[in-house]
Amino acid sequence: MKDFDNITDLFEELKGSFDLKEPREGHRLRFKEKLDAQAGTPRGRFASSWWKPLSIAASIALLITASVFWLGPRNSEQQQLAAISPEASQTSYYFSNLVAQQVSELEKLGSPETRPLIDDAMKQLDQLEKDYAKLEQDLLNGGNSKFILGAMITNFQTRIDLLQDVMTTIEQINQFKNESNATNTI
Template identity: 45%
Template structure:
């Protein structure tokens, strides 16, 4: 092994750099090193910002298309025709008025009756949401439109019936109190 190392050194003899470094080499090297520290060259990688911008553009475009297409096929009765829009508007206005009227009668004695009526209204509203999906899937089938109108009518009838019942209860209480006096 010793012979191998000596042979390697003999083969490399004369190829070693044995000269002294020129005068001032170290100071020039340190000056260059300082210059590189002061003004580092930043290589800007444009791929990341461009890919983020492209992704955002794609998401905005897809989101815009999703929401605009959803508005066009809403499944509402109003989307069928202008007459159906008027019908839906009438029923919604009537239902909202009746609900407000019903809530105005709320007291300790009528609370259970009113809560039950509102629960039934919510059940009918859930059925209506299902009918909206059916309307989209069926392509404005007349049977689905009729079912939607019937749903509105059931809600109005229910509210009117409960209001009439509460008014009758109030009237009976007044008559009972008048006979006692």
């Protein structure tokens, strides 16, 4: 073939030599049979026998690696909080113990007359605990630490004040009940 400067010249030169006929009937079927026959050769069997197990093994290895990174051991929120602010962690521990003691005392003071009051206080404490968890998460996400730490302390103080108010009310109810019993028996 000669060198052609223009594609048009090339097509003009090759005009009439293109095969424009449609393939015979069953061409696709014959082509597929030839491909299937090649897959039966040792080279074809080797390729197909190793690719499936290798791809499955690679997928499993990928899943294991991904799960280690996503589900691997993470520091608890308390450990992360201690890393950000050791004082906040200590304060949280102190207040948590104080609240737990007061809840225990509150439960001891419970009676049929005071049970609705105690149940309501426990619901309020649960909500305050959820709010505290949100504040902790905000702190861990890098929020304004001074503001958030102040809000966390206020949350604990609110819990303690709530418990003290409920305990005072329960004591007043019990005192009133004892006074009315003493008056009725005389």
